[in-house]
Amino acid sequence: MSEQNNQPCKKSLVFAHRGANREALENTRSAFDKALGYAIDGIETDVQLSRDKVAVLWHDRFLNKIGLDGKRIDDFDYRELKALIHPESDGEGIVTLQDFLADYRSRCRLLIEIKNRDWEAISRHQLKIRQTLDLIGQNPDQRIVVSSFNLPSLAYAHQYNPAFPLVYNFEDDQTVADARALLSTHAFLHGLCVPIQSLDHEMVDLLREQSKCVAVYTCNSDAEITTALQLGVDILISDVPQQALMLRDR
Template identity: 30%
Template sequence: MTYIFAHRGASKYAPENTMSSFKKALEMKADGIELDVQLTKDKVPVIIHDETVKRTTDGKGFVSEFTYKQLQNLDSGKWFSKQFTGERIPSLEEFLIWMKQTKLLLNIELKNTIMPYYGMEKIVYDLVDQHKLRNRVIYSSFNHYSLQELKKMDPNVEIAPLYSSGLYQPWNYVKSLSTDCVHPHWRTLHPTILKGFRDCSIKVRTYTVNDPKKMRWLFDQKVEALITDVPDIARSVLDGSLAVKPSVIGNVFHKFNPKSYL
């Protein structure tokens, strides 16, 4: 079975990383939610992708310069559509309280590659633990040092390094991080690379897959999960109600033969 994770919620249909987007993803039968977490000035984990609020709200400035209360004065919906005017930036705790009423899985991406957010790992981990959701949460980040901090706190925590480049034998790197999960960009998944992950029993959850033909191919490859902006389309492809011919992702590597490197 391949799980369908809604990327920042059902972000094609509602403003990303908002409660409307998360609720829409649940309606569309997503198995899980992928969301981004940053810290406010007063160390409250909030759900927003960019380090600044400019793109997805009517405000300006870095997330880290606002208190949580100040962030609640910003509108995070009307940039997407007038229909969502009044939407607010949710706190991670607000989301977790809602999530507990569902069967959703959760992928928390720690957005601490540009802003270091010292102590973020423990703050987020403790909040998840407080709500007794530890077994339904996966932590990912492009900051792999941060993922190792989580492993130090809890050797059983599920971590997944994010990457988007053509890593050499990436399964060996993933194993070096003491995990069996990885979240690569779909463009990196040449068939031989996927075989390497399979041979090492590494679970692949790939982002951000919105093309039905690429979805079909990845479902056929039995990857662990797809992360997508359009969970409804992914569900239709998976259950066969939307019939498409698969498109081999490896074709984007037409000048690259990974077999020569194995």
């Protein structure tokens, strides 16, 4: 964590957004491995459940990227998803959370976003939380953080494992007043992940005052990356991690 007054005691950590997603299919081994080639600090990825309740890495609400418009991850069993999503490529096939953790947790920090959707039953939201935290298991150095846009899911996660670091993802229209109110009722949160368009000194100062982690998404232009670095964020999430690393380290 950084000290108050925006004077960082260490460099901002650069996380590759779904891996090096401009060089390979996002959330795949190819994307993760290419990102690690840039000596990044961490990887951000997304978890959903297949129809047969296997935790897999996929971001979008639908499967339009593979030509299945209007279809969702939870319309298919895991075996079907393996056959549908680039089955000819080991590097760009769908990845389970279990395999991702086995292959990457020792290589860098991880930020795992749980995608709990409106159409899912609350019981399924909670199952996704339990599966994710159970698969992560022991996390003594807190190199793995879980996030979500779904606040009730994070409250449930805290109830399930009070020691686990949890980050709430802010939407574009949420303000520093919303952050202040939220932290007064959800003090257990490890931090907030704020869109770069909403990040300013007031937001950072509030989080610093309460010793919370400051994460920001998704910083892609030089101006966005520079703003996040000057504000001394803890975690900078980018689609162009090599660019963020260059600006940070030069």
